[in-house]
Each structure stands twice: as structure tokens, then as C-alpha cells.
Amino acid sequence: xxxxxxxxxxxxxxxxxxxxxxxxxxxxxxxxxxxxxxxxxxxxxxxxxxxxxxxxxxxxxxxxxxxxxxxxxxxxxxxxxxxxxxxxxxxxxxxxxxxxxxxxxxxxxxxxxxxx
Numbered sequence: 001x002x003x004x005x006x007x008x009x010x011x012x013x014x015x016x017x018x019x020x021x022x023x024x025x026x027x028x029x030x031x032x033x034x035x036x037x038x039x040x041x042x043x044x045x046x047x048x049x050x051x052x053x054x055x056x057x058x059x060x061x062x063x064x065x066x067x068x069x070x071x072x073x074x075x076x077x078x079x080x081x082x083x084x085x086x087x088x089x090x091x092x093x094x095x096x097x098x099x100x101x102x103x104x105x106x107x108x109x110x111x112x113x114x115x116x
Contacts (some may be wrong), residue, residue, distance in 0.1 A: 004030050006071075010061040013070045022057040029054050078115060085111040 007030045015023045025043065028034045029050075036054075040047040065071050085108050092104035 007058060007061065009071055010065055013074070014061055014064045014068075017064060018057055018060060022053045022060075025050055026054050026057040026061075081111045081115045084108075085115070 007026065011023065011027055011030065015027070018026075021043070025039050028039050028042070029036070034042075036047045036050045039050045043050065088104045088108035088111065092101045092108065095101055095104070
């Protein structure tokens with residue numbers, strides 16, 4: 001299951017850099033949960049041909065991530081925003097000063113919006 005999610009995310013980041021037919025087949029396989037046989041019937045190639053293209057596409061996605069690291073960076077940013085949101089909440093809860101509490105709530109809200 002984890003691999004499926006990772007492939008889906010990698011497709012979001014790098015799908016535009018792939019051959020359109022390979023990206024489509026990989027999308028159908030991972031995101032639409034179609035079987036290799038169903039994709040083969042839709043595309044007019046053999047089941048083995050679909051499998052080969054999907055596997056090559058997977059390899060390309062992992063190579064692109066290895067070179068460019070966009071998904072890794074996205075995850076780092078997401079974790080950073082979660083930490084900022086958590087720290088802002090703790091600051092707001094720990095203080096009685098209205099101005100600081102208001103500022104902490106603003107920061108928490110801003111971090112939450114950036115995550116979405």
C-alpha cells in the first residue's frame with residue numbers, strides 16, 4: 001500500500017515529464033486501481049506490454065526523485081509546517097499575554113492554511 005501512495009505522489013510531481021502513454025497506464029494502474037488486463041483492453045496492447053511500461057515508468061519516477069528530490073522536499077516542508085503549527089499552539093496555551101496569544105494563533109492558522 002505504501003508503494004502505491006508513493007507512486008501516486010511521484011506521478012503528481014513528475015507525471016508531466018514522462019511519456020504520456022506510460023504515465024496514463026501507470027495512473028490507471030495505481031490511481032484508478034485497474035488491472036493490467038483492463039488497461040490492456042483499453043489501450044489495445046498486451047497485458048505484458050502494459051506491465052513492462054508501468055514498471056519502466058516506476059523506475060523513471062524513482063530516478064527522477066533521486067535526481068530532483070521534489071517529493072522529499074515537499075515532505076520536509078510539510079513536517080516543518082506541522083512543527084510550526086504545534087509550537088504556535090503551545091505558545092498560545094502557555095502565555096497569558098493577549099498579544100502573544102493572538103500572534104501564536106495567527107501563526108498556527110497561517111501554517112495550517114499553507115499545509116492545505
